Structures are given as C-alpha cells and as structure tokens.
Amino acid sequence: QVQLQQSGPGLVKPSQTLSLTCAISGDSVSSNSAAWNWIRQSPSRGLEWLGRTYYRSKWYNDYAVSVKSRITINPDTSKNQFSLQLNSVTPEDTAVYYCAREGYYYDSSGYYQELDYWGQGTLVTVSS
Amino acid sequence: AIQMTQSPSSLSASVGDRVTITCRASQGIRNDLGWYQQKPGKAPKLLIYAASSLQSGVPSRFSGSGSGTDFTLTISSLQPEDFATYYCLQDYNYPRTFGQGTKLEIK
Numbered sequence: 001q002v003q004l005q006q007s008g009p010g011l012v013k014p015s016q017t018l019s020l021t022c023a024i025s026g027d028s029v030s031s032n033s034a035a036w037n038w039i040r041q042s043p044s045r046g047l048e049w050l051g052r053t054y055y056r057s058k059w060y061n062d063y064a065v066s067v068k069s070r071i072t073i074n075p076d077t078s079k080n081q082f083s084l085q086l087n088s089v090t091p092e093d094t095a096v097y098y099c100a101r102e103g104y105y106y107d108s109s110g111y112y113q114e115l116d117y118w119g120q121g122t123l124v125t126v127s128s
Numbered sequence: 129a130i131q132m133t134q135s136p137s138s139l140s141a142s143v144g145d146r147v148t149i150t151c152r153a154s155q156g157i158r159n160d161l162g163w164y165q166q167k168p169g170k171a172p173k174l175l176i177y178a179a180s181s182l183q184s185g186v187p188s189r190f191s192g193s194g195s196g197t198d199f200t201l202t203i204s205s206l207q208p209e210d211f212a213t214y215y216c217l218q219d220y221n222y223p224r225t226f227g228q229g230t231k232l233e234i235k
Contacts, residue, residue, distance in 0.1 A: 037224075046226060046228050046229060047172070047215060047217075047226040047229075048226075049222075049223050049224040049225065049226070062222045062223075064223045065129070065223065098171055098172075100171075105177045105178065105181065107178050107181055109159065109178065112160060112162075112177050112178045112181075112219060113219050114162045114174055114177045114183075114217075114219060115162070115164075115172070115174065115217070115224075116174050116183070118171035118172060118173075119171065120171065121169075121170075121171055
C-alpha cells in the first residue's frame, strides 16, 4: 500500500520560499512506472496541478506555466521523498498543497496515468 | 491548456436517487479522463480512470462514460457516503487540468 506523508511549514511570509516535502512508503521515487506530483487547491483557483518529477533512465520535470519561473520539484533518493519549492510567494499562493503519485493503469485500449495516491494535504498561508 | 467544464456546479439529491454529472473538454482527449471524489478536509480519491474503468475498491454504483470531449459520471443509487464534491481530470496531456467541481448535497 502506497502512502505519502507531507511535511513543511503552514505559514510563509510574502516574497519568501514555500518548501514542502512528501515522504513515500510502499513505492520508490525512482520507479520507472510512476511520477510524483504536486497539486494545490484554493477557493479562487480550484484544483491546480503544479508539476511533477519522474525517473525514466534519467530525471525529468514538468511544470505548470503559471508557476514555471518560481517552482522546483526535486527527488531525494536517499530518503525516498520529493520536495516542492515555490519562490517569491504572494498571498495568492495561499492554498492547500497536496503531493500525489501518478500511477499507470492499463486496459484494452492502452495505458493511463492517474493520480491514485495522495498526501494528507498541507494548508499553507502566505502572510506577514 | 485544455479547459475542463463541469456541470452542474452543485446538485441536490436524495438517498437512492440516480445522478449524472457531466464534464466537457475544450478539445478532444480520447478517453483520457478520470473522476475523483473529495470529502471535506480530505484529499481527492480516484473513482474512475480511462473515462469508464472503475478503480479497485470503488462501489459498482459508480460508472463513467464518454469519449472525445463529452463525459459523464453516474451514481446509480445515492448512498449517504456519496455526498461530496466530484471532479474530472484530463490526463491527455500536460498541464493536467481539473474541472471546477460538482458539489453533491443532500436534499
């Protein structure tokens, strides 16, 4: 059973860096059949996919255009976890942040990648 | 980015009712769509993938259909634990995009 455990501060000052970590159990951050995502949720923006990291012989990242200049998602193979860093935050970055695994599912038509395991969520408030 | 539009945004129904939620994509996404259920204070939970395949452990009263741009989630006979918010998510390409959600409330 895959479990994701999030950690990190719930309060960040404007212009500073938001940092969260997602510890993985029951799978590997280096898996060739998974990807590791960050998503956030706020009343104004709904559910917003932020980005992912994954390993396919080397490490890759994909990021949402809306945060691409400010975001870094990094794997940590020694601790089997991955992290989110979001720089230069403003109050608009206030949200519940989730980490999630993207797993592969197969049927007769092919394969699909779904967000099948999620962390518990972390409310991050950006305020001075 | 592909836009996902859900309707209705909210829905009142009674235990035992059959309900349908729709999701429309701004361009064709084959059947690359998932449906998620979210309860207050909890993370979303995967119900259906590939538009119509039931995730393991999800009750058979949930079903999905559609392909291309139009998709539906149907709950055949509402149970008390089904009152929640439902989201669609396209996994056709990146960035992944969610619908805005449908809040299912008790009538």
